[in-house]
Structures are given as structure tokens and as C-alpha cells.
Amino acid sequence: MANPHASDTPHWEAAFEHYYQDRMVDAFEEISEHGVGEAGELIRWYRIIEAEAMTRAKSSVLQVAPWLTLEFVADETMGIEGELGERTLQACIDVAKRLGWEHKVPTRLAILAEVTDAPWATNPYGYCVSKEPYEKICLPNYLVDDESEFSQAVAHEYAHVISSNVTDDYAPRWVEEAISVLVERRFDAEIWEQFRVDPSMWLSPTDLEVMLVDRSDDDGTKEEIWMAYQQAGWLGRYLSTIDGVNRLGEFLHEIANESPRINLVRTLKGQDRTDSALRRVFGMGKAELFSRAYSWVVALDSIEP
Ligand SMILES: [Zn+2]
Numbered sequence: 001m002a003n004p005h006a007s008d009t010p011h012w013e014a015a016f017e018h019y020y021q022d023r024m025v026d027a028f029e030e031i032s033e034h035g036v037g038e039a040g041e042l043i044r045w046y047r048i049i050e051a052e053a054m055t056r057a058k059s060s061v062l063q064v065a066p067w068l069t070l071e072f073v074a075d076e077t078m079g080i081e082g083e084l085g086e087r088t089l090q091a092c093i094d095v096a097k098r099l100g101w102e103h104k105v106p107t108r109l110a111i112l113a114e115v116t117d118a119p120w121a122t123n124p125y126g127y128c129v130s131k132e133p134y135e136k137i138c139l140p141n142y143l144v145d146d147e148s149e150f151s152q153a154v155a156h157e158y159a160h161v162i163s164s165n166v167t168d169d170y171a172p173r174w175v176e177e178a179i180s181v182l183v184e185r186r187f188d189a190e191i192w193e194q195f196r197v198d199p200s201m202w203l204s205p206t207d208l209e210v211m212l213v214d215r216s217d218d219d220g221t222k223e224e225i226w227m228a229y230q231q232a233g234w235l236g237r238y239l240s241t242i243d244g245v246n247r248l249g250e251f252l253h254e255i256a257n258e259s260p261r262i263n264l265v266r267t268l269k270g271q272d273r274t275d276s277a278l279r280r281v282f283g284m285g286k287a288e289l290f291s292r293a294y295s296w297v298v299a300l301d302s303i304e305p
Contacts, residue, residue: 008034012042019049022108022131028053048127051116052138058113064089067103069134071110076141084111084144091154095183100249101162106134109154114141125153125184128160135161156184166252170273173212174205174232175255179248181233182240187303191230196298203231205286237305238293242282251281 011034018027027049055073062070064085072081088109096103126139137157143150159180163171194201203211211221211228239248254277266276275286284292 015049019052020131022052022133022136024049024053024056051112052110054116055110055113059110065103067106068092069106069108071108073111073113073141076114077111077144080144084150087147087151088154091151092158095155095158095162098183098246098248099159099162099166099179099252100246101166105161105165107158107161108134108136110136110138111144112138112141116141125149126157128157130164135165137161152184152186156180156186159183163252166249167255171252171255172205172209172274174208174235175252175274177212177229177232178236178239179252180236181229182236182248184233185305187233187237188226188230189303191227192234192297192300192303194227195231195234195294199294199298201227202290202294202297203228205290208232234297235289235293238296239282239289241296247281251277254280 008031011030015027015030018024018030031046031049055071058075059071059073060081062072062081062085064070068085068089070081070085070088072084074081077084092103092107095101125143126137128135128137130136137154139150139153139157143153157180159182160176163176163179167175208228208231211224212232236248239251244250255273257277262276265271266273269276271279271285278289279285282289
């Protein structure tokens with residue numbers, strides 16, 4: 001028997017095309033009537049598209065900086081959108097400074113409408129998507145009520161904008177999260193304690209990557225996923241303690257380094273991009289980083305920076 005939902009496929013294809021142009025109302029129109037048959041597999045995408053489209057239907061846009069716009073629902077931000085724009089800008093400036101980045105990629109920060117039920121379970125503080133007109137950061141509406149959480153979430157997502165652009169998307173997810181969680185500064189004392197008492201909780205590079213990329217909390221692993229984010233953050237924090245001006249930024253640049261000599265060395269030594277960049281910038285490979293960072297984490301007296 002043929003796929004009973006095969007007729008939905010063209011609608012999903014069209015929806016994704018609109019999605020990456022950020023034509024959200026058109027995107028949702030494609031799937032709201034026709035795509036439901038496939039929503040089983042694509043339910044997460046369905047929710048994302050729905051959330052961004054419902055927001056678009058009633059949103060306004062504020063130009064915050066030449067490269068930065070804020071999309072918000074006026075009834076819900078109730079007059080503080082100017083302040084939210086300033087807070088967003090400041091958080092982006094801080095992260096950019098830390099990573100040695102000049103804002104050049106157009107960026108849109110969308111505060112999603114209250115009614116939307118985007119997949120916050122796996123991305124509790126938001127997500128970031130590279131679209132054609134701009135890098136789009138979407139944050140849940142509840143963050144508006146908490147000034148510091150809002151800025152932390154912006155910092156986390158803007159760090160993704162920077163790392164994915166600097167590395168041409170070559171960085172593994174754990175490297176991106178290492179930097180995003182580091183700049184977000186949301187370290188969890190209980191998780192830190194768990195790492196200290198049980199070394200087996202500290203994952204290898206491969207297992208950490210799998211946990212960050214492939215798992216969804218449908219598997220009932222929400223706690224494990226959170227722990228993986230925390231581990232990534234600790235790796236970033238450890239790297240940030242190694243002296244040297246802007247080594248994290250340099251590390252990201254080195255991951256994307258395409259010089260023939262570097263390519264040759266990588267090939268001859270059988271190193272992957274991250275391992276090779278780590279060795280050149282920090283003088284240690286992946287395995288060594290993971291074990292050194294772990295020793296450093298367990299030896300700390302407190303999680304305060
Ligand atoms: Zn992240």
C-alpha cells in the first residue's frame with residue numbers, strides 16, 4: 001500500500017520553503033489543512049511553524065539596531081518593548097565582545113505569542129533558526145517577566161548565531177552548547193554535585209553529542225538532556241579559564257579553518273576539525289579536554305565564577 005499521507009508531502013515541502021523565508025502565515029497555511037496526516041512524525045515542526053505563524057498574525061516589528069529587529073505582540077509586551085529591545089541589544093553586545101565578533105548577520109528576535117505551545121520541553125528557553133532573511137531567535141513569552149532570565153536566554157541563543165556563523169556550521173553541537181551555556185551563566189548546583197559524586201555521569205565526547213543532538217524528551221530523558229547541557233557549559237567554562245585573549249573566538253575560527261596546510265595535517269593525523277582546532281588553540285585534544293575539565297569541576301569549592 002502506498003503511503004496514505006503521500007499527498008501531504010508537497011504541502012510540507014512548500015511549508016518549509018516559506019518557513020526558511022520566514023513567510024510564516026503562508027507556511028502554516030500549507031500544513032494546517034493538509035499536513036496533519038504527517039504531523040505524527042513532524043509534530044515538533046508543526047508546533048514550531050504554528051507558534052511562529054500565530055505570533056506573526058498579530059505582531060509588530062521594532063528596529064533595534066541596523067542588524068537587529070524585535071518582533072513582539074503589543075498586547076502582551078504592554079509597552080515595554082523598547083526596554084526589551086535595549087535588553088536584547090545589550091545581551092548581544094556582551095556576548096559579541098566576549099567572542100570577538102562584530103555584528104553583521106541580520107538577526108531577528110521574536111517573542112512568541114502567549115497562546116503558542118512551542119516545543120519548550122526540549123528548548124525551555126528558546127531556539128535559534130538560520131533563515132534566509134535573518135538568523136531568527138524565538139523566545140517563549142514568559143521570559144518577558146524576568147529581566148535576568150530574558151537576557152540569559154538572549155545571550156545563549158545569540159552565542160549560537162555567532163558560533164554557527166564563525167564555524168560555518170562545522171562545530172559539533174557540544175561545542176556550540178559549551179559556548180552558549182557559558183555565556184548564559186546558568187550553572188546548576190545540584191547537577192554539579194552529581195558530577196562530583198558520580199564520574200560516570202560525565203559523558204564522553206561521542207555520548208555527549210548523541211545526548212544533545214538525537215535525544216528528545218519523549219524518551220523520558222529530560223533530566224539527562226539538562227545534564228548534558230550543563231556538562232557542555234562546564235567544558236566551555238573550563239576553556240574560558242585558560243589564559244589568553246579571546247581564545248574561545250579563535251577556537252571557533254580554527255574549526256572552520258580551510259587552509260591547505262591545516263587540511264593536510266588533519267588528514268595525516270586523522271583528526272577531526274574540533275580536535276585539531278583544540279590542539280592548535282588550547283594545546284590539548286578532545287579526550288584530554290574532557291578529562292581535564294572533569295578534574296577541574298570536581299576540585300572546585302563552589303559553582304560561583
Ligand atoms: Zn543551545
